[in-house]
Amino acid sequence: MTSFQSTSVEWSGETPVPQKLSWFQRLQPSSLLWLFLAAILVVLVVAPMSMLLVTSFTDGATGGWTLGNYVEAYGHERHVTALTNTLKMGAAVVVLKLLFGVPLAWACTRTDMPGKNFVRYGVFGAFILPPYLGAVGWILLAGPNTGWINRAWYALSQSSEPLVNVFSFWGLVLVTSIGGFFLVFVFVSTAFEMISSEMEDAANMLGAGPVKTAMKVTFPLVLPAIIGSAMISFLGAIALYGVPALISIPARYPVVVIQLAEFFSFPLRVEVAAAYSIPLLLITMSLLGLQRLVLNRKGYTSISGKGGERRLVKLGKWRWAMFGYCFVVVALAVLMPLIVLLMAAFSKNWTSFSFDGLTLSNFYYVLFQHSSSQKALITSVSVGAVAATAAILLALCIGYIVQRKLLPFSSALAFIAVSPFVIPGIVLAIGFYAAYAFPPLALYGTYTILVLAFVTRFLPIAFTTSAAGIRAIHPEMEDAVRILGGGRLEAVRSVVAPLLKRTLAGGWLLIFVPAAQELSTAIFLVGPTTRVVSVVLLDLSEEGQLETLAALGTLLLLIIVAVVAVGFRYLGRDFMLRRQ
Template sequence: MPDTTIALREPGPAARRTTWFGRLRHVEPVTLLWAVLIAALLFLVAFPLLKLLAVSFETQGSGAFTLANYGTAYGRARYVEALLNSLTLGLITATIAVVLAVPMAWAVSRTDMPGKGFTWAVVLAAFVMPPYLGAVGWILLAGPNSGFLNLAWRWATGAEDPLFDVYSFAGLALVIALHSFPLVFIFVKSALDLVSSEMEDAANILGAGTWTAMRKVSLPLVWPSILGGFILVFLETIALFGTPAIIGIPARINVVTTQLWQFFEYPVRVEVAAAYAMPLLLITVGLIAAQRLVLSRKGFVSQTGKGGERRPIRLGPWRWLLFGWCAGVGLFAVALPLLVLIQASFAKAWGRGLTLDNLTLRDYRLLLFEHEMALTSVWNTIWFSGVAATLAVGLALLIAYIVARKLVPFGEALGFLAMAPFVIPGIVMAIGFYAAYAPPPLALYGTATLIILAFTARFLPIAYANSTAAMRAVHPEMEEAARILGSGRLHAIRHVTAPLVKKALLGGWLIVFIVASRELSAAVFLVGPRTRTMSVLLYDLSEAGNFEVLAAFGGILLVITMVFVGIGMKLVGRDFMLRRT
């Protein structure tokens, strides 16, 4: 009887390939997108931080486990002192910022103070001006020997001691606060806009005056926003590099960020830097958690059931005193530093003052036509920031869409990863990227790719917050109607959702571009000889001490920034940056 057994053969490569593609064809596109987004966020956020943590426990060269890096990082009194200095500086700066901003926010939101548009302009200008450029302006104003304010003080009084020494702990804190107060202003003003006048009316009926009602009713209701602004300024201060480097190093005030920079001097000790950066990350996460814990135990309600009316409080003659406060903040935060920078940029020698024989275009000619890196750094800044903004907004929009439409299980995990860089100081993020992607096999140190990726991760929370707000404003019924008529999901997104959110996305793109173009804390650790940005070149010029060239280059950066701010105001709205920050 013949053998009828049929031999089963393994499918050939072509058949296996067909089977694989057949299975892939049945996978929902949104599931693939979810997987791609998870991979992108792990690459941008999770892996650099995990690598930073791992490197902090590795021996240089061998990679063996060790705790010696932490012993080195905190084994010297100077290193511990730098950490304490940062914490003290953060507390003092945040306190000054609250004192400056809260009266301004209350005046703009609740009173009949004149010049509210002017006050908004002051806040926007202080926000737009890079902090390290403002620091240079204050060196020219309040340097102990040749600062203009101190020279005028000596001329007027005959005193030998300076009126104000910017090279001091108080000077450093004040200069940082003058460029940080807009963060508190935005938080508090937005909260005060929601407080009904009925609350203050009730206090007035019970005998409270205007100032008592403000102190005991209005401000307690916005206490969460004041606390949030305080914590944000504190965290920004302890993570700031430019101003502490420009003012603090000559003043011999060592802080965490400048100490981290010293660990990157030859020979680079990235393992010690990683260990030294860990407390900065823990402090940041701890403060955010503490804020949520404190506020969760107390209720803050400012809305009435029938929609309260808001009326401006009439201050009488006091409104001019309040306007004087706002104008004074604008004078010291914006006008004086900007004027002295303009003067220095056109001066042969800035200390000789503004005279005809001292005027020159030499510095601008040097930067535009002769300097080896100036125009290259301008181009680097524009295209690094532009690509990073595009990647951040594109990634944020996809994540916000999936989270808002609940397209996949655990979609909130994407949103968590997208917002995680918010609690990671920029300098810590930069060291994480250095540890993860600078060594072989990728060896990306000093490349445009590494800088763009770091900028994308650093400012992804801004883009995500903006995209989330935009997606919430678009009802899903519009997409559903398009899909009922036969449109696919991607087609509906492209032709229905995208046109409705494009204005908001443009605003988010411009904000990310502007803040990336002035970023120094992350860039200074990652740039190479040919990938320097304008902010890094400005810092290099400040180390050289040539304030005339530095002021001229800072003017070029401000012009570029104001061009994009003007585009944003024209296309998105006058306060597009402050509404979305």
């Protein structure tokens, strides 16, 4: 009888009316697991952000409340200049990423441009290539004195001025943009592929050419995807650490992330760093609100409710011109920096490359002689794999709670799960430092804090992937397990997880690739024994060991490519672009 109490009904001669479940009835022992998982989510997301805010108002000496941290953070002109410089750089990066990503997405999905597979693989290469390795490649190419492009320019023109200088504002913008336009391509490509050709045909019948049709009909329909990708591009640009660390310091163009790193140098000023990072959170919240305001004022639904025919736009004589533009973007983002990195990795001296100077000594040094490289490789791959696995498992359970409404506050859990999406990685790292670096936990410099921070950082990817998959599974299949005596957890293990294994595997890869390369979150959390490859590469660049850096970066890329190749074989080449 007790097993039927939660679903008992009152009979009055009419249709049975289910009784409303009380809090006591909801909180049965079987629900404790879901509450525990919800608590983990709060610990990962809410606690660090709350501690960040509290720390920003805390006096480091007395422990009392103060506004002095904000005065110190923004009472100096160079600190304010770093913030304004960051906003300018972020805006310029957004424009350039859209110029790179949107035309390539349109060309690959809506036109008859040749070489589409080449472009797609090239764009995917931009996702695999870490931004800081791309920055090193461009330093080798466009350094004002020893960059290969400028050395060729000096030899040909006899000029004393460099042709290009990566250590400048536009150098910073270019390198930041080419390292992150992959997401713009993915979001906008998905939107383009969902548009029927009927409205474009109507515009063509009224006399509009391909370009006018694209500008007046096609692109306005994908405006939500463009705005969303622009917001992500801005957030990624202002929070990126590796590229500014390599370029903005020599360029003498201070930005927020470099100033935050100074607060973490001796003497340590965590409270000031917390206060200095709060405006970044306010900026991201404002952008999110602006996005919703813009999109809510207009509708962006195509007339054909269900998938109509999608015909390719005939570019005619512009086919190869479009491919030429795409090739230039891929060359800037992947081919050029990757080629010079490989040349440096196999050279005794990168400034004077020759076939006689080819060597494997850089790889031998990295693998067997350098004190940090071998362990850093193992740490990066292990932490990335563990974080991806933990994020997917947690997201699967949280997504199940949300979709099946197992807890009264399930909608709040969904909001918490996706909220790290708008938290810059470097701000998240400061929050984790403030929350968990000190006793009684004292997790600073441990593998635990790295894994927890990475799980939180990439939880939105895992949650959106898992939740979309669970929505596609009818609850009746889980009910069959429960009728046979299994619980909810057994239903997840035996029904939900097996049906979603391909989706979850794709989500795992989407997390593993950036987690194995992560620098912005790791830079403030690693310790002497937990250094990851990204941090070691940064140290090598400061020491001027660019050949060793290139060899270590190449090894990391080979590992990531091998893992992704397995994903291609199991999931298909388009697993990154699948729509849930």
